[in-house]
Amino acid sequence: MKRFTLRRREALTGLGFAAVPLLGFAAFYVVPFGITVAKTLSGGVSGFNFTGFSNYVSVLNSEAFRLAAGNTFKFIGVGVPLLMALSLGVALLLNMRLRGGRRIRGGDGFRAAYVLPLVLPTASVILVFEILFESGGAINYALDKLGLEPVNFLRSPNTFWILLLLFIWKNIGYGIILMLGGLVQIPKEYYEAARADGAGGFTCLRRITLPLMAPTFLFVTVISIVGAFKSFREAFALAGAYPHESIYMLQHFMINNFARLNYPRLSVAAVLTFLVIFAFVLVLFLRRGKGGVAE
């Protein structure tokens, strides 16, 4: 009986602390999202006229939506693994021991330098990127001097890769710090034992580092996807509401439909995006027993 009441008290206290955040999330996200779902099933500008899934059919068939969804998938599918590989690589370098067992010097300084782009407002640094990548920019000037053809970086299929570069530039520090945090937790003894058994550096990486880093990888994936969605700000600062089609993202689709007061289309895109992320988070959550993000 005592145990029961203690538990109850704990639950009540916990819910008490959670009350303010939960009410806010409910008021600004959960309830409104319910309204959004209702809007997708309704036609017309006002009122609720049930139209079934016709809005979904129309959006899924629209070329703009397909382009936006395809680009967003491609951006995350290419950008997130690339960011993870690069940040793991740099973290491995930072974690390396030089001859005589000495550590890399200035590791804290390097990490601080790498994470700096995260706090720089996009709009204020975009000018520097334009000086580098515009048609008459510094890189084209250098290409010209080398006798090569100038490249259209900002209004061509190349724009996708420029946006990817900006994404990596901005988020690599976060990735490196997380990866390094995972690496230093792997006990040194594992490597020593493997070395004693004659394992080389590559075998150690494949058999010890990568498997033990799985929880970190999962978390970096989550944070990188959040970051990838935020790259819209860079895309917007670089090219405005109607960029080259190679970086026309789901967010452009939603913002532009908002500007045209086309709420049903916008809501359908929002609900579809939600469903994909929902499925992804569900997989993460169900895997958490195996070292997932929400242990």
Next chain:
Amino acid sequence: MTRRTLIYSALGLLAVMTLFPLLYMVTNSFMGGAEYYRYYGNLPQGLSGRNPMHLIPEWITLDGYWEILFSRPQYLVKFWSSLFLSGTILAGQMVVAVLGGYAFARFRFPGRNAIFFLIILLMMMPLQVTLVPNYIVLEQLGLVGGYAAVILPGVFSAFGVFLMRQVMLTLPPEMFEAARLDGAGSWRALWRICLPNCKSGLAALAILSFADSWNMVEQPVVFLKDANMYPMSVFLTQVNAMRPEAGFACGLLSVAPALLLFLRFKDEMVMGIEYSAVK
């Protein structure tokens, strides 16, 4: 020796790449209008036969700073409204994140896992998914057009709750057990035990949250009707709104608050990010 050189060069090269844009802005902020036009005037048109990369100005002036600080008031007005918005959101987010993080890290209650699932879901959701739903609610509450419309949804940050939960989970349970045996209630344990031990997590949250809301573009554009109320982040995207030589100085003005926070708390920020991954 060569391996060592190689490692340091690779690390150094990346550091140059991450530091370069800020450095470039600092030096170029001392450039005058005529020089600006000469180098950057026709960037989109194509090559001008001159290398636009221009690290050190030929003629050092304070024109840009004069323009934004004394000549016309609009830059500073934008600066202060940005500071007001980001500061208020930050303060609210800290309260929400600490309360939520504490609840999820230290108490068991029915539905805890389901709600935490929801919070991760919210955290990963792109802003645009919730923008219109937000708008509908804010309109019902009669808040659209005022700063409250930008602040209130910003305060309820799923990432903040998530980060603080992760940070608080790293604290040893024995610490709280000892506090309880000493007769400290949950509030007292939060104030006296928990918060003093998550300073780095709080610093990380503060700087990440501040940088994020300082950077926001979509929310002000959608929720505020009057363009005069737009913060700096939106103003900066309207290039024509300012004189070109003020561009770099204005950019630096907008970098300054987050940068100062960063310089003061960079170690805490690194530690806080590290903690966020530990289960």
